[in-house]
Amino acid sequence: MSIARRALGPLARGRTYTRWVHLVLGGVLFVPYCLAVLVVVTLVTRWGPGTWSAGVLVVVSVATVVLVGATGLLPGVRAQQVQVGRALLGGPMEQVPDPGGGRAGPRERVRSGAALALHFGVGLVVAVATMVVLTDAATLALVAVTGAPADAVAVLTALPVALPQVSGVAARVLGPVAGLVLLVVFVLVVAAVGAGAARVGPLLLGPSVSERLAQVRRRADELTERNRLAAELHDSIGHALSVxxxxxxxxxxxxxxxPAFARAALEAIAEQARTATGELDHVLGLLRQERSGRAPEPSLTDVEHLVRAARGGGAEVECVVQGPVGDVAPVLSRELYRICQEGLTNALRHGAPGGPVRLWVRVDGSGARVEVANPVGAGAGARRGGHGLEGAAERVRLLGGELEYGARDGWWTLSVRIDGAKG
Incomplete structure (x- = not known):
């Protein structure tokens, strides 16, 4: 029972009939090409329909297939093939990505032309077979009503399940059954052809090696941008919330x-909230792929702002800035600012309560150095696997620098060295 159910399963699947439609559409679209070639052959050779030989028909068929394949070379055809295939064929075709608006190379266009020619050619065979089989199945099904006309008897005689000699009475009984069997068998054949088309489609319409590499690069760029935005949010908003x-x-x-110190702390909180709002607006502007003029990117020249905010909360911060920090390249200056921000945030969160925090920034001819140190507190271990430190280390490596952090002699130290930092 399970074997029969499995064999007849395609009859109940909607995908079988959408694939049937896809194949028949190919056959229908093949006809205008064929008529155009026939008209050209008639005008050139002066041959009429009555003088056409089998060789002429073969030449016409080949020329039609070539013309169909040439259509696949046109821009935009491949994208339409993929969309129609995904909608009607389904299966493996659903995994074929949209080619997009990019310019297809010669190999991709040749594959697109081959896919179109194969679709139209097989579709023509399926379309003609559909007309024949549906007509014969209807004729056989109506035998019981029409009284087994000669054409129904001829159809029954041609079937392998029928006897060589079929009488009118036998035709009345066997006709509807044979019509149903014929239709079922044809639908199963069409289902197999459609499944084959769904498997062949990705081979001809799927992305090439160069396109796959381009997709991988785009995906990597997207992930890099997302990670950078996540780091921006972590460094800016996280620091503001900690303060x-x-x-x-x-x-x-x-x-x-x-009360005076409490009032100053509340004012500092309001200032940090405004700063966090500006930072958030800046990051959201990056998400919208636009730059916000209200939140310029921070740099090393803004380190004093970080120190004042930390001191406003009662932290003892010792800050030393040496060298022309304004001459550092903008990208490096922003990242070094984020390093200082991350170090101060961790010191406030995990350092010993009331312990001093030392921030040292130096810029000279050899590069830039940043160091943040504070006494080890109870939460020092939480920083070993923190996402902020890992993200900072990754960004510093991309900039060709070195980042080290860890506890030593009772102090937690975060140090960064980037050579050639001046812009």
Missing amino acids: VALQAGTAARVLEQD
Whole structure:
């Protein structure tokens, strides 16, 4: 029972009939090409339909296939083939990516032409067979009503399941059954041909090696951009939230004893909130592929702002900036600023409470150096696998520098060295 169900399964699948439509459409579209070639042959050779030989028909068929294949070389045809194939053939064709608006190379166009010629050629055979089989099946099904006309008897006689000699009474009984069997067998054959077309389609319409490499490069670029935006959010918004949390906690503790300090902390919180809003607007502008004029990219010249924000929350920060930090190349300056931001954020989060934080920035002829150090606190271990430090290390490596971090002699140190940093 399971074997029969499996064999007859294509009859109940909608994909069988959409693939049938795809094949018949190919045959229908083949006809105008064939008529055009016939007209040209008639005008050139002066041969009429009555004088055509088998050789002439073969030449006409080959010329039609070549003309169809040439159509596949036109721009945009391949994209349409993929879209129609994905909609009607399904199966493996659904995995074929859209070629997009890019310019197809010669090999891709040749493959597209071969796919179109194969589709139209096989489709013509299926379309003609569909007309014949549906006509014969209808004729056989109506035998019981029409009284077994001569053409129905001829059809029954040609079937391998029928006896060589079929009488009118036998035709009335066997006709509808034979018509149903004929239709079922033909649908199963069409299902097999359609499944083959769905498997062959990706071979001819799928991306080439160069296109796959281009897709991989685009995907890598997208992932790189996403990672960069994630790092921007982590460094900027994460730092602002850490400072806000520190300042809010400090203000709550000294609100009654030192109202002036609490008021200054609240003002610093408001300033950090505005800064975070500007940073968020900048990142959202990058997501929209546009630059926001209200949030310029930070640089090493803004390090003092980070220090003031950390001091406003009660942290003891010692900052030393040496050299022409304004001469550092913009990309490097932004990344080094983010390193300082990440180091201060980690010091505020994980460093020993009330412990001093040392920030040292130096720019000279050999490059740029940044170092952030603070006494090891209870949360120092949480920084070993942090995404911020890992992202910072990756960005520094891309810039050709070195980043080191870890605990040593009771201090947690984050240091960066980038050679040739001046723009």
